[in-house]
Amino acid sequence: xxxxxxxxWIWWSVVMVVAISRFASRRMTLGSFRKFQADDxxxxxxxxxxxxxxxxxxxxxxxxxxxxxxxxxxxxxxPHDRAQREYGSKLILVVEQCQCATVWLVKGCLxxxxxxxxxxxxxNILIKILGAYVVITFVVMDxxxxxxxxxxxxxxxxxxxxxxxxxxxxxxxxxxxxxNLSSDVAMILIVLPIFLRMRLPxxxxxxxxxxxxxxxxxxxAAILNKVYSFSDPFGSLWTYWYTRESSTxxxxxxxxxxxxxxxxxxxxxxxxxxxx
Numbered sequence: 328x329x330x331x332x333x334x335x336w337i338w339w340s341v342v343m344v345v346a347i348s349r350f351a352s353r354r355m356t357l358g359s360f361r362k363f364q365a366d367d368x369x370x371x372x373x374x375x376x377x378x379x380x381x382x383x384x385x386x387x388x389x390x391x392x393x394x395x396x397x398x399x400x401x402x403x404x405x406p407h408d409r410a411q412r413e414y415g416s417k418l419i420l421v422v423e424q425c426q427c428a429t430v431w432l433v434k435g436c437l438x439x440x441x442x443x444x445x446x447x448x449x450x451n452i453l454i455k456i457l458g459a460y461v462v463i464t465f466v467v468m469d470x471x472x473x474x475x476x477x478x479x480x481x482x483x484x485x486x487x488x489x490x491x492x493x494x495x496x497x498x499x500x501x502x503x504x505x506x507n508l509s510s511d512v513a514m515i516l517i518v519l520p521i522f523l524r525m526r527l528p529x530x531x532x533x534x535x536x537x538x539x540x541x542x543x544x545x546x547x548a549a550i551l552n553k554v555y556s557f558s559d560p561f562g563s564l565w566t567y568w569y570t571r572e573s574s575t576x577x578x579x580x581x582x583x584x585x586x587x588x589x590x591x592x593x594x595x596x597x598x599x600x601x602x603x
Contacts, residue, residue: 372428386418417483497557547560
């Protein structure tokens with residue numbers, strides 16, 4: 328398996344190239360950076376959280392936390408080891424919140440995009456309901472994470488902790504998975520009929536099929552990062568799937584905007600379905 332350090336920064340580089348293409352295309356389309364819309368600014372914020380996520384998860388990958396294996400002798404922990412585990416536990420908080428913020432900001436960007444695309448379609452009301460659901464689930468998830476599951480809050484990095492909700496964060500992970508997957512599936516089910524109704528030549532549908540496939544991979548990555556979080560909490564596979572989920576989600580949200588720029592590159596015109 329490729330090391331997380333290598334894979335994560337490759338993902339980051341690809342995402343940044345696509346994101347920069349998005350902003351350049353938006354500048355060409357709108358005529359001015361001042362005309363950028365709400366989803367453009369949400370994307371900038373998402374990229375900030377994403378960059379922090381990639382940087383921090385590479386530290387967490389090699390740092391111990393307050394999640395101790397069964398039968399662990401707490402008396403063997405030295406003051407230095409305790410300090411390192413507290414540090415690692417705090418970084419896991421950063422990783423978790425950056426992951427949640429990145430994924431939910433991407434959902435917000437897609438909702439705003441779909442609202443514009445469906446302004447004269449019957450799916451518009453469904454997108455509005457989905458947008459409300461996305462906002463509500465994020466707020467509820469963070470209220471539960473910061474104010475309910477683990478109290479007092481500093482128990483999240485206590486070594487040892489008094490509650491499994493403060494080291495394994497089981498309730499939070501289940502809540503996150505339910506809200507995340509339900510909103511992703513709902514989004515695909517709402518948008519799919521629009522895609523199927525589009526009367527485009529197959530050559531021009533191929534890029535859309537690719538983006539749609541990335542969306543399905545994002546759902547798979549969201550499932551697998553929780554599978555490994557529960558089945559192998561002391562391993563590192565969950566860090567790979569956190570990276571893959573957030574990266575592909577960002578690609579899905581940015582790729583629909585890049586074609587204004589990319590079709591001006593002669594070598595890419597036929598590749599992405601534009602012959603003129």
